[in-house]
Amino acid sequence: MEVEAYIGEDDRASHARFGRTERNVVMYGRPGLAYVYLVYGMHDCLNVVTEPEGRPAAVLIRAVEPVEGVDLMRADRARRISRRRAADGAARATAAMRISRIPRDRVASGPGLVGAAYGIDRSWTGLDLCDPVSVLRLEPGSPAVDPRVIVASPRVGIGYAGPPWTDVPWRLSIMGHRSVSNPRPASARPGF
């Protein structure tokens, strides 16, 4: 359970730092829309547009705790991995074994893993996540997360942005939750 905020054209870590481009237009759109982009040539990352129209901002969904369809997610991942490398039967079997043992709360514990677990790709950009009939939508959690259990830390993988953007504590995660991506914030380690 982890998100990161990217706010405005001034934010040197944000995809909006170059102004409006073909890729990021949806960030300038209505709040509640999905923005999905590709990183490192292979991972689709889900963001939710957060500010009123005209103000480019989004929250990256970095990690999620899946509650349903976990076996499907694991099977899907096993298929993708064995497709990627030309593995022989034995290697494929060990890969499948390893993946079948991934704990439920680690199946979507990273930005790329969230996209992969739910089959989200860039074509989902623009989807209205506030529409109750969308295949992917935001719903209130129950029970709600106690704000006292949320830790803030610097964002991950944005060294290029430079200070102060590398340091602003806009990565929010649930303290001690196992579905948090690596590197885990120091104060969010289990056994806190």
Place this chain on the structure above:
DNA sequence: TTTCCGATCCCCT
């Protein structure tokens, strides 16, 4: 357990 590296494609100066 930690560290290193390759994968793989698109985006933008």
Place this chain on the structure above:
DNA sequence: GGGGATCGGAAAA
């Protein structure tokens, strides 16, 4: 043309 809002396997230790 350079490098990335990452992941997983292999090696080191």
